[in-house]
Amino acid sequence: MMVSFSQFLLSGSAGKILAFALATSAAVALAQSAAPARAEAPVTFNREIAPIIFHNCVACHRPGEAGPFPLRTYEEVHSHARQIAAVTRRRFMPPWLPEPGDLKFADQRGLTDEQITLIERWVDQGAMEGESPLPPLPPFAEGWQLGKPDMIVQAAKPLHVPASGTDIYWNFVLRLPLESPRWVKAVEIHPGDKRLVHHANILVDRTQSARRREEEPGAGFGGMEIRIEAETFEPDSHFLFWKPGTVAAAEPDGMALRFDKGTDLVLNTHLQPSGKPEIIQPSIGLYFTDQPATLHPMLLQMENDARLDIPPGERNFAVTDDFTLPLDVDLLAIYPHAHYLGKDMLALATLPDKSTKTLIHIKRWDLNWQAVYRYAAPVFLPRGTTISMRYSYDNSADNQANPHHPPQRVMGGNRSSDEMAHLWLQVLPRGAEARGDPRMVLQEALARHNVEKNPADFEAHYNLASMLQARNQLDEATAQYEAALRIRPDDAVANNAFGGLLASTGHGDEAAARFAAALKSRPDYFDAHYDLGIVLATQGDYRGAIEHFSAAVRLNPEDAAAEANLGSALALAEQLPEAKLHLEKALQLDPQNTLARENLEQLRERR
Amino acid sequence: MGFWRRWFRMVESLTRGLLFCSLATALCAAQIAAVNLDGKPVDPVLASRGKVVVLIFVRTDCPISNRYAPAIQRLSQQYEGKVTFWLVYPDKSESAAAIRKHLQEYGYEVTALRDPGHVLVKQGQVQVTPEAVVFGRNGQLAYHGRIDDWYQDFGRARAAPTTHELADAIQAVIAGKPIAPSTTTAVGCYISDLE
Numbered sequence: 001m002m003v004s005f006s007q008f009l010l011s012g013s014a015g016k017i018l019a020f021a022l023a024t025s026a027a028v029a030l031a032q033s034a035a036p037a038r039a040e041a042p043v044t045f046n047r048e049i050a051p052i053i054f055h056n057c058v059a060c061h062r063p064g065e066a067g068p069f070p071l072r073t074y075e076e077v078h079s080h081a082r083q084i085a086a087v088t089r090r091r092f093m094p095p096w097l098p099e100p101g102d103l104k105f106a107d108q109r110g111l112t113d114e115q116i117t118l119i120e121r122w123v124d125q126g127a128m129e130g131e132s133p134l135p136p137l138p139p140f141a142e143g144w145q146l147g148k149p150d151m152i153v154q155a156a157k158p159l160h161v162p163a164s165g166t167d168i169y170w171n172f173v174l175r176l177p178l179e180s181p182r183w184v185k186a187v188e189i190h191p192g193d194k195r196l197v198h199h200a201n202i203l204v205d206r207t208q209s210a211r212r213r214e215e216e217p218g219a220g221f222g223g224m225e226i227r228i229e230a231e232t233f234e235p236d237s238h239f240l241f242w243k244p245g246t247v248a249a250a251e252p253d254g255m256a257l258r259f260d261k262g263t264d265l266v267l268n269t270h271l272q273p274s275g276k277p278e279i280i281q282p283s284i285g286l287y288f289t290d291q292p293a294t295l296h297p298m299l300l301q302m303e304n305d306a307r308l309d310i311p312p313g314e315r316n317f318a319v320t321d322d323f324t325l326p327l328d329v330d331l332l333a334i335y336p337h338a339h340y341l342g343k344d345m346l347a348l349a350t351l352p353d354k355s356t357k358t359l360i361h362i363k364r365w366d367l368n369w370q371a372v373y374r375y376a377a378p379v380f381l382p383r384g385t386t387i388s389m390r391y392s393y394d395n396s397a398d399n400q401a402n403p404h405h406p407p408q409r410v411m412g413g414n415r416s417s418d419e420m421a422h423l424w425l426q427v428l429p430r431g432a433e434a435r436g437d438p439r440m441v442l443q444e445a446l447a448r449h450n451v452e453k454n455p456a457d458f459e460a461h462y463n464l465a466s467m468l469q470a471r472n473q474l475d476e477a478t479a480q481y482e483a484a485l486r487i488r489p490d491d492a493v494a495n496n497a498f499g500g501l502l503a504s505t506g507h508g509d510e511a512a513a514r515f516a517a518a519l520k521s522r523p524d525y526f527d528a529h530y531d532l533g534i535v536l537a538t539q540g541d542y543r544g545a546i547e548h549f550s551a552a553v554r555l556n557p558e559d560a561a562a563e564a565n566l567g568s569a570l571a572l573a574e575q576l577p578e579a580k581l582h583l584e585k586a587l588q589l590d591p592q593n594t595l596a597r598e599n600l601e602q603l604r605e606r607r
Numbered sequence: 608m609g610f611w612r613r614w615f616r617m618v619e620s621l622t623r624g625l626l627f628c629s630l631a632t633a634l635c636a637a638q639i640a641a642v643n644l645d646g647k648p649v650d651p652v653l654a655s656r657g658k659v660v661v662l663i664f665v666r667t668d669c670p671i672s673n674r675y676a677p678a679i680q681r682l683s684q685q686y687e688g689k690v691t692f693w694l695v696y697p698d699k700s701e702s703a704a705a706i707r708k709h710l711q712e713y714g715y716e717v718t719a720l721r722d723p724g725h726v727l728v729k730q731g732q733v734q735v736t737p738e739a740v741v742f743g744r745n746g747q748l749a750y751h752g753r754i755d756d757w758y759q760d761f762g763r764a765r766a767a768p769t770t771h772e773l774a775d776a777i778q779a780v781i782a783g784k785p786i787a788p789s790t791t792t793a794v795g796c797y798i799s800d801l802e
Contacts, residue, residue, distance in 0.1 A: 069668035079700045082797035092761040127801045163714065164677035166766055195670070275673035276713045340766075368762060400759040403766045 043122035044130020045074045051135055052115050053077055053084075056094050058137060059245050066194040066244030072137055074129045081127040088116050095244070095369045097362045104376040107247060145248040146188050149285025153177070153265070156218025158281035161196060161271055168271040169224035169416060172282055173210050173264050181260045185289040186250040189242035191269060192280035198270040198368050200282065202240035203228045204257075205264040207527075208556075224339075225414035226268060237298045237439075239333055239426055240265075241372040250287065254294040259286075262558065272368075295428060297332060298439040300446060302389050302423040305412030306454050310341060310395040310419060312407035317341075317393040319421040321453070324386045326445040327438055329427035330378035334360050337422040340367055340401040341393040341410060347423055352384040359387070359425075367401065378428065389423040436471060443467050451480075458487040462494050469501050477501060492522035496531060503535050511535050526555040530562055533569065542573040553582075560590030568599050576603060639724030641695065644703040649720055651727070652746050655691035659780050660742040661773070663717070663754075664695045664733050667709040669796035671758055672737035676713040678754065679737070682774065683717045690777055692717045697736070697798045699723035728798055735795035739773045743780050750776035752791030760794060 043049065053071050061067030071077050077084065087093040094109040111119075122128075155172040191197040203210075205228045213221040238257055251257065259265075267282055304321040311317075336345045342365035349357045360373060381387070395407050403417045404410070410419050429438030447464035454460050465480030481498040488494065499514030515532035518525055533548035549566035556562060567582030580603055586596035640648040652660050663679050665672040683692035694717045696706050706719050722728060731740030732751050741750040755768035772791050779786045 068670040068673075075700065078801065079698060079799060080796070081801060082799050086797055087761055090761060095762075123801070164674070273674065274670070275676035366762065400763045400765055405765070405767070405769050 042125045042128060042130075043118055044128050044132065045077065045122070046130040046134045047132040048118055049077070049122050050074075052111065052119065054135065054137055056109060056111060057084075059140065059247070060094075060194075062140060064142075064194070066197075068195060074134075078127050078129075081123050085120050085123045088119055097364070097366060097369055097371070098373060099361045099363055101358045101361060103357065103359065103379060106374045106376045107245075108376070109245070144188055144190075144285050146186055146250065146285070146287055149188065150288045151177070151286040152283055153286070154283035155220065155267070155281050157220065158279045159220065159271075161273055161278040161280055163275055163277050164273050167198075167416070168222070168273070170220055170222055170269050170271060170280075171210065171213075171226055172220045172267040172269065173205070173214060173218070174267060174284060175218075176259055176263050176265060176286075178259060178261050178263065181258055182286075183256040183289050183292050184259055184286050185256050185291075186248065186287040187240050187257070187265075188248040188285040188287070189240070189246075189267070190283045190285070191242055191267075192282045193278055194244060196271050196274055196278055196280060197282075198243070198272060199370060200242040200270075201268045202284070203266040203268060204240075204259070205266050206260065206262075208262060208264055210264060210266045212524075223414065224270075224416040225420070226266060227414075228266065237296060237426070239299070239335060239372040239374075239424075241335070243369070243371045252295070254291070255297060256289050256291060256293045258293065270368075296437075296439055297426050297428040298442060300387075300425045300427055300442060302387065302425070302446075304389070304421045304453070305419075306457065308393075308410070308412035308419045308421055310393050310410045312395055312404075312409055313397075314393070314395045315398070316343070317395065319389075319391045319393070321389040321421070321423070322386055323446060323449050325381060325383055326441055327383045328430040329381050329442070330430060331359065331375065331381055331425055331427050332378055333372055333374040333426040335370075335372045335422075335424040335426075336360060336362060336365075336389075336391075337370060337420055337424065338365055338367070338391060338393070339416055339419050340403050341395050341399060341419050342367070342391060343394040343399070344390075344392045346388075346390040347425075348388040348390065349379075349381055350386045350388065352382055372424075380430075381427075387423075387425065389421070391421050393419060440467065440471055444471065456487065458484050458491065458494075461487065462491075462497070465494075466497055469497070474501060474505060490517070490521045492518040492525055492528065495521075496525065496528045499528070499531060499535075503531065503538075508535050508539050512539075524555055526552050526559070526562075529555065530559075530565070533565060537565070537569050537572070542569050545569040546573060546575075558589060560586045560593045560596070563589060564593050564596035564599070568595060571599055571603060576606075579603065639726070641720045641722040641724075641727050643718070643720055644706060646703070651691070651693045651695075651720060652730075652742050656746075657744055659686075659690040659744060659777060660746075661686075661690055661692045661777065662695050662727060662731055662740040662742075663692065664697055664722075664728070664731070664736045664738045664740075664798065666696060666698045666736045666796060666798075667701055667705055669736045671795045673713065674764075675737045675754060675757075676715065678757075680713075680715055680717065682754075682777075685774075686777055689781055694719040695722050695727050696720070697722045697725060697728050697733075725798070725800070732790075733793075733798065735793050735797055737795050738793040739776075741773070741776045741780055741786075749780050750786050750789050752788075753793035758794040 057071050061069065061071035063070055069080060088111055096109040098105065153174045153176060155174060159170055161168060187202065189200050189202065191200040203226065209228060210226065238251065265284065269282065271280060302321045302323050304319050307319045334347060336347065338345060345362040345365050347359040349359055395402065395410055397407055412419055429442060444467045447467045450457065450460035451464050461480050461484035465477045465484055468477035468480060478501065481494060481501065484494050485491065485498065495514045495518035499511045499518065502514060503511035512532060512535045515528045515535065518528035529548040529552040533545045533552060536548065537545035546566065546569045549562055549569055552562040553566055563582050563586035567579045567586060570579035570582060583596045583600045586593050643649050651662060694715060696719060703721065706721065710719055731748065733740060737754060738752065739754050743749045752772060754773045756770045757768040758764050776786045
């Protein structure tokens with residue numbers, strides 16, 4: 001790192017090097033550590049340094065990857081030698097946030113103290129090439145790392161990133177051109193120019209809810225945090241995450257993902273202007289499999305955003321959440337998440353025998369390097385284990401990442417200048433569960449925990465309600481929907497979901513009122529039109545049903561069920577030629593649609 | 608007067624420890640002058656005689672100096688006529704062709720120099736890219752250090768800078784006022800002092 005004393009006298013610019021050495025305390029440590037090594041053979045690139053660089057740096061520091069310059073040869077490394085010594089000493093490179101602990105992560109990066117000292121000695125001694133044979137560069141796959149994908153989907157429109165300005169958070173909505181459900185064993189993310197992209201995260205949108213936020217189809221939309229709506233319980237059970245240096249990997253055996261016709265993938269990206277205008281157009285590669293999922297991991301989200309109200313100047317604002325597992329799980333991966341004020345982020349597991357495991361500990365959080373961390377081996381956590389999220393936040397001016405200058409009061413929220421306290425865990429519940437699908441048992445326990453934690457939180461009640469509805473505990477689900485709707489009486493999704501429950505229990509009039517309320521706050525709500533159409537048709541109001549099925553078909557012309565129901569309602573209203581048209585359209589969209597086929601047959605018989 | 612100015616600056620350099628070059632001709636020959644992109648030797652301070660001179664040290668592949676490109680270009684335009692800006696590429700591995708491409712990609716309209724012998728690096732006492740050096744009208748080193756406080760450490764940038772040391776130094780020099788501080792530590796990519 002620093003030039004040693006004897007060398008700087010020789011170089012003849014004492015003033016420069018001395019000022020340099022005083023600027024960095026590490027220089028003193030270096031001078032001491034380097035001294036005893038004098039008698040040893042000099043460190044050379046070919047013998048000692050190339051293996052370190054090739055193993056730890058070149059995956060990103062090669063053309064087309066995230067590193068700003070390549071480090072494949074002596075010349076390339078030599079040109080950056082002093083920089084490499086500085087960034088490794090500060091542990092800025094290779095980027096890796098978690099502290100070393102008992103649990104090992106897959107793809108763990110980082111140099112040992114010995115390796116860092118060796119690099120410093122090499123630079124001190126003049127960064128010599130040496131005469132030993134150079135070890136070969138490890139092989140790196142070019143292009144798609146997992147081979148040619150079965151399907152490539154590119155963002156419909158590129159994003160123009162200006163030369164300067166603040167970081168950009170952009171969401172690309174990728175429409176999957178699937179005609180039928182497919183099992184996917186791997187998703188490889190190509191985020192575009194990797195030098196600009198800090199991370200990219202895929203959210204599965206089965207209800208096309210994200211599209212509504214695009215100003216024009218395919219344009220995407222801004223925003224750091226997005227929420228994907230789902231009206232039925234379907235756990236998003238996989239982390240689909242890219243960060244610089246990510247090695248694309250297939251999901252473990254048995255853990256395929258299912259994507260359907262109409263599934264959208266929302267690629268949430270964090271981009272940093274590079275100094276020149278850039279164009280970003282990400283793509284993803286899908287790898288199909290014939291093997292349906294046999295293992296069903298799920299994502300547990302712990303959080304406590306409601307506690308985030310951080311006064312300006314506060315250096316150590318603590319936020320916690322504690323959740324006790326209702327069954328045995330294997331922990332597969334973990335994803336701690338905060339914004340720019342996050343400082344120390346710890347996740348602990350306290351087992352029933354009171355022993356503890358540090359699941360992850362990041363002492364110096366840096367949003368720019370946020371990541372999903374997969375464990376090298378699953379971590380068994382028995383029923384009764386309490387998982388504790390322990391985060392602290394620094395809202396002082398000393399926190400260089402503070403988005404406010406001077407510091408301001410910061411609350412929880414979705415904007416990058418708001419804060420978050422989230423901890424996601426991917427777990428695989430163990431064994432068969434007498435109480436039903438173990439994921440639902442877990443999700444219900446988490447939903448109950450959230451209602452206790454935040455009794456005034458709409459989403460906590462709504463999520464518990466929909467979970468209880470899915471588990472057929474309808475009385476309690478009704479109470480939770482009512483609690484949610486007391487907090488947000490006009491919420492379209494909650495009104496629609498509660499309407500669904502009421503309709504399924506024979507309360508047609510009350511259900512129709514809920515669907516109407518949903519449509520009042522969101523007139524272009526496909527599901528509410530469809531559901532209201534069903535209820536009205538059941539009540540014999542075919543004219544009303546036709547009106548709402550027509551609206552549904554206008555909103556989603558690709559939906560076979562809506563077309564089939566519209567055709568059926570028209571048939572019941574004796575508008576036979578139009579009925580035939582829509583039933584045929586439904587069959588075009590989905591040749592397997594039973595309703596459309598049977599009703600078309602009936603129409604033919606009546607002729 | 609021109610001769611005197613140059614002499615004055617040499618004295619200044621001598622006090623900074625560049626003694627060898629003026630005395631030992633063997634070492635002096637090894638010191639390669641800064642050149643423009645056509646390979647002609649240029650002394651940017653002499654060439655801009657009577658004007659305030661700003662050197663900004665950059666390299667084509669340093670992500671921090673690259674992110675500063677729009678700000679550097681803006682500053683050079685803001686002080687056009689009063690201050691002569693030069694971009695200095697100190698890494699000897701960067702060719703004139705690579706630098707031309709870099710200037711074009713990043714929209715630079717500032718004259719670029721190569722400094723493979725680190726004559727300007729030593730004269731300006733710089734250590735990293737990006738780092739700025741300000742010379743007064745008399746050719747005297749007035750400021751060297753960071754452009755502003757945008758970057759605090761590797762990978763640690765503020766949302767926006769809160770201090771503007773280079774602009775402050777330029778204004779002070781133009782106004783003939785003292786500069787405080789005249790030296791700051793810049794964050795960036797270390798300029799290699801290895802042969």
